[in-house]
Every structure is written in C-alpha cells, then in structure tokens.
Amino acid sequence: MATLDAGALSDHERVALVCELERLKGAAAACQARATDALRLSREVAAPQDVARSVGSEVALARREAPSSGDRFVGLSRALVHELPCLMAALTGGLVDERAAVEVVRETATLTREDRGEVDRRIASALPHLSARAAGRAAARVAAELDAGSVVRRMEAAVRSRRVTVRPAPDGMAYLTVLGPLREVVGAHAALLRRARSVVGGQCAEEAPEGRGVGAVSADTALGLLSGVFPGRMQPVEVQLVITDRALLGTGDPHRSVDEPARIPAHGSVPAPVARAWVRGAGPASAWLRRLYTSPDGRDLVAMDSRRRVFLGGLRRMVVLRDDVCTTPFCDAPIVHADHAHPARDGGSTSALNGNGKCSRCNLVKEAPGWEVVVERASPHEIVTRTPTGHSYRSLAPPLLGWGSETHPPPDLPVAGSSLPGDSVLERRLDWFFAASA
Template structure:
C-alpha cells in the first residue's frame, strides 16, 4: 500500500543523525526536506481530488463539506482549512498543471500554491491556465506572497472585470472576529472595505496621539504609548463605554476556589491557572487582578462541581438568575471548543451525539458542543458520532471512509492541569463540601 511506503520513508528520516553532518550538509538537508514537504503536498492534492471525484453520487454541497472535514481530520487542521485544501487540489489537478508540476518537484511551496490559486479564483478556466503558464518560469524564485501578487497582476490584466466583481463581492464578507493571542491577550479583527478601515485607523491614531500629547481634557495618558491608547480607544468605542467605565459583558473565568480565595483543598496549588473557555489558560495572579479591578458590583460567583479528582465538570450552580438552558452552559464549559478533533472553533450548537430521532437522550453524557460546520457535517451520509465514555467525556467520530478519531473534553481547568485525588472524608459532622462552600460564600460576601 502507498501509505505503508510513505510510513517507511517517514521512519527513515528518524535515522538521519544531523550531529554527524557538516554545516553545508545540514543546510542541504533542510532544503531537500522542504522540497519533500512540497512534493508531499502535491501527492496529498492528487489523493484529495480523487477522493472528491469518487463521491460524485452525493449532492455537490454535501460532497465538498464532507470531504473537506475528512481531509481536515487527516491533515490535523480545522474544517475550513480542509475545505481550502479541497479547492486547492481541484485547481492544481485540473486547471494549473505548471503549478502542480512545480509543487511536485519541490520548486515551490504549498503556501505559494494557495496564494496563486486564491488570486485566480474568479477567472475562467482558460484565463487561469494562462496565469499558470505566465508565472511558471519565475515561480521557483518567488516567495509565497510574491507569487500571489504575480498571479493577481496577471489576473487583473486578463480579466479586470472579474477582479472588480471579486472586490465587490468581498464587501459582503465584512465581519468582526476574535482569536486568542499569547500572554493573556486576544486579537479583535475588523475585516471591511480598505478605505473605511484605513480611515477608522487614522481617526483612532489621531485621538491616541492627542491623548499622549496631553491635548484631551477627558482622558489622560497614564504612562501609555500611542499603541496602548489606540487599543484602549478602539475597544472602548466598540463597546460603547465611557472612559473608565467597566465592560458589562460576561466573561466566564473558570478557576479553583484555592486559586481565587486561598481556601479549599490545601493540597492544590494557590497559583493553579484559570481558564477562559475557548481562549485558553490565564495565570492565577492575572485572573485575580481582573476580578479585583472589575469591582464587586460587576463580579458574579457561580460554583462549579467537578468529579472527585477535579478533572471533569459534572454540574453547576444556577443561582444568579432564572434561565432555561443550564445544561447547555455545562456543556459549553466542559467542551471548551468544538469537539471535532483539530477544529478549535467556538461552540455554537449543543448537539446530541446519538440523535434524538434515534432515541438519544438530552443529557450531559449524550451532549457535545459543536461549531455550525461540524454539526452539519455529522448529518452527511457515512458520518457517525459516538460517546465512548463519560469521564473523561470522549467522542468517537467515524468518517465515511471508516477512519476513526477520538477527542476528549479537556480538564475543567484546561489541558496541562493536574488531577488531584479526593481528600479523605471527615470522620463526623457536616460534610467537608458544605463547610467549604459556606467559607467560600462568606469570603466573597
């Protein structure tokens, strides 16, 4: 089988001892491995397109979605990246032979191929082939971004109208998104028309420079630079807040009572990191400073109940206000992100692993958080999702080709946190849990 041959090649790479090589040989090895990666991407593209064509009996939209998700799991990436690779594979195999040849020979990279295919997406098959022919000679000398710019330049020359239509259509995709960044930060991205975004950026910079220069009576710089003031101004304006006003949006910060209050199980560390579902861990001192800085009027405490070893979330208290959907909140907190392996998208749908139409129950055991895309994909022919076990909650996803992928819900404090055995029960009197909860509530009050 080809997969066995490739696996043997992969194993042979581990036998290379880079320590015994000269510097010239090491650099040559790195270069050749880069060419091997490109050739592997070309081989993946051929296999992916053959997989897509083998599903011709299914509706085209279902084919694209299902194959994209299967490829994403195999490549260990998100479903949207899987979709992009399916489109790339189709273009390489059927429309851009020169680009495919360069990738197969290791003369360009997968990233450069993505840029070229994206910049020619609106062209006809004939014009795309012409772009492919005209940039083929210079492609090995171009970086990924330069290859994309070269393709865009030829595309604008061949069919300016399609480029204009693409720019007009792009306006419909304007949006605001957020993604985590290192060190407890996050990126808030506004995708919009160039002139509007540039104008907004210029206005924020003018305001920031005025604040830093001491020219604004309503706001002082407080040792902030232009960049920090720009970020603070943009976030405040987007949230509709006045200077100094507290952000009223709920952020679900999960942390142990030990880390928050210093009480509880003395065997657990005081600085055990907290977690924001969907965004990752936050150092305990930072989480405590956030809570102190928010003020008592804007902080709510909700008790979460875990399994005895502290790994899994099993229930939560719902005393803040009456609401419908407490079970949904438990599942969002438990699963953190979409339960499809490698997806990492935010949980939007809370889904029944075993469908209700087939007798599946609405319970924490049978529930799992999904993004919109993955929840739709699992309904396509040949897909199956099964709950393997309850603690830790484990989901088995089986694709139409029979490949199986297991994903687990993270520990309640996130991946990398330790589990702690339950303490010995007290000999007599009230339970340790009741006494501990009373102390915790008294400390907050």
C-alpha cells in the same frame, strides 16, 4: 510510494494509507531532528564561531524554507534530542507530528531543563490524542504550574510587544491584525460576534443586515469603531475564567497548589497570578462567581451553578466548559453549536451526557450519510466518531483545568446530598478579596 496505485485500493484502504503516511511524516521529522542536531554538534567542534546561524541557513535550504525557520528547526532539534525524550519518542513513532513538537518546545522555552523534563513526562500519555494547538496548551498549562514566575515574566514581556499590523490579501483585501493581551482580544472578538449575530438576526434596531453575514457585520463593526464613524456601542460580553477556589482565594483543598493555572475555554491556560489580577481589576460589579461541581478527583465537570440572574442557557454553557473545543478529534476549532450526539429526531435526549460541542463545519459533516457520533462513557466524557469508510476516532473531554493538570482525590468523599450554603467560606473570602482590592 510513487508506484502505488491508489485507484486500486478500497476507500478504507485509502484512508488507512493516509494515516500511515502521516505516521511516516512524524518519524521522518524525528530523523531530521537527530540529523540536524548531529550536524550542529559537529560544526561546534570544527568551527565554533557563528555556528547557529550557519547551520540554520543550511538546514533551511535542505528543508526548502526561510532561514528563520531553519534557525527554529535547529533549536527544536536540540530540545527534542537532549531535553524532551518522551516527545522525541512519540515523534519517532509517528504518534505526533512536527507541528505538535514545535508547539510544546515553544511553550516550554523559558523553563529550566529539569522543569522541561517534568512537562515532557506529564503530557506524554495525552500527546497522541491531541492536536498541535492542544499539545501546546497542555505544555503551557504545566509550565505555568511548575514555574509561574517565568511564564508571567514572559507574558509581561509579550504585552510590551502588542501592536496592530496590516498586510495585503488577495482580491483587493487586507488583513488588520491586533496583537494584544489574551483577555482583551478574546473579549473584543466575543463582543464583535455578539453584535454581528444580533444584527444578522434582525434584533438590532439601529442597524440592518442588508444581506451581510456574521463575518461581514463583524468586520464592518470593528472597522467602524476603529475609524470612529460607527454610532453604536458594543454590549458587555462575558469571558469565562475557570479557576480553583485554592488558586483564587487560598481556600479549599490545602494539598492543591495556589499557583494552579486557570483556563479560558477554547483559549488555553492562564497563570494563577495573572488570573487573580484580572479578577481584582474587574471588581465586584463586573465579576460573577459561579460554582462548578466536579467529580471527586476534580477532573470532570458534573454540574454547575446558574445563580447569575441574567445568565441563560446553563446546559449549553456546561457543555462548552466541559468540551473546551470542537469534539471532533484534532479539529480544535471553537465551539459554535452544542448539539445532540445521538440525534433528537431519533430519540436522543437533551442532556449533558448526550450533548457535545461542535464547530459549524463538523456539526454539518456529522449529518452526512455514513457519519455517526456515539457517546462511549460519561466521565470522563468520551465520544467516538465513525466515518463512512469505517474508521473510528475517539475524543475525550479534557480535565476541567486543561490537559496536563493532575487529579486530586479528596481524603474523604463528601456526604451525599450536601451542598454549599449561600454564605459559604468561599463566598465570604470572595467578598474580602474584592474589598481588599478596592
């Protein structure tokens, strides 16, 4: 590889070379894992005392990383070799990288060996198409379904470790990090962004942007509130929670599990018991029910209610719920723009079919010369991104409840044109749900 003259290649060949080298890195990581686990087993036979720490330190030196990272790689190697054969095969074939393997192993750490194997089996086909973070979310979603109790206990233990930390950054700056429960942190971040966009857009009477961008206003708002000197209050912000009627209320398809995890778009799965507790805690005054209409097997979102009186932009929200994160393969950034796949200036329709969620960067990049985004099919919603060098990459919208969820074809298809009445069993059960928790 050191003698390869990349300057003599075409652009297409250069990108292909980068792709093949990435596959080689995955295969090399798998080989490292096998060698590391063999080293661990050999040491356990020769000198069983304090094997883990010694092997971890040696592996860390060989991998040029901190001892704690070496310890983690020893644990990763053990799980890959002995408990996750599908993931190990994907890593050996270069279909996933080490980061994805780390995410899956971490999210299944509390499971039994049998449940871990089931997670491995269920996400195996999706792994080559997922980024590292998405692979971890898929594993977490299945883990929450198989053993909700262990995941809930892990989340409860994590809540006890909540904290605020600070660390230095370049150029006289510093990072203030809040580690807390997902619901509160996501809600706080969304509220900050909403406030900042209002200020930057000139819609906030009590504060002017004064040349600041959204990021700067967000930081100033957070620091002002934390220090107690900011005079205003943030507006309420909606945190969407996608959950089946069966998991929330016990109604609906009796063949589905009441422990089927919920999902917060762009942030991953939530165990059903935790989601139910969140809704109970919110109460009827601040929790709104919006019905989501899916394909018959429950995989894809095809329509949704717009019954909330003060809620605007239903089409955009449908695109965000469907796509979850940026539709550029492996980007995994939160959706900022709901945009046209086929540009509106070229006749593209403003519809759910032609819509796709993008982060700011990817939305700008696809407008550059040589880039093209094409909708390949409607359900599941599939987008093909073509690059200037002639490579194509496919992106598939996840199932409505997240990667790793299984489809549930109904015993009988619904009658065409049927709909839920305003006083449906679902809504009566929701009224009972709130009354019981009052």
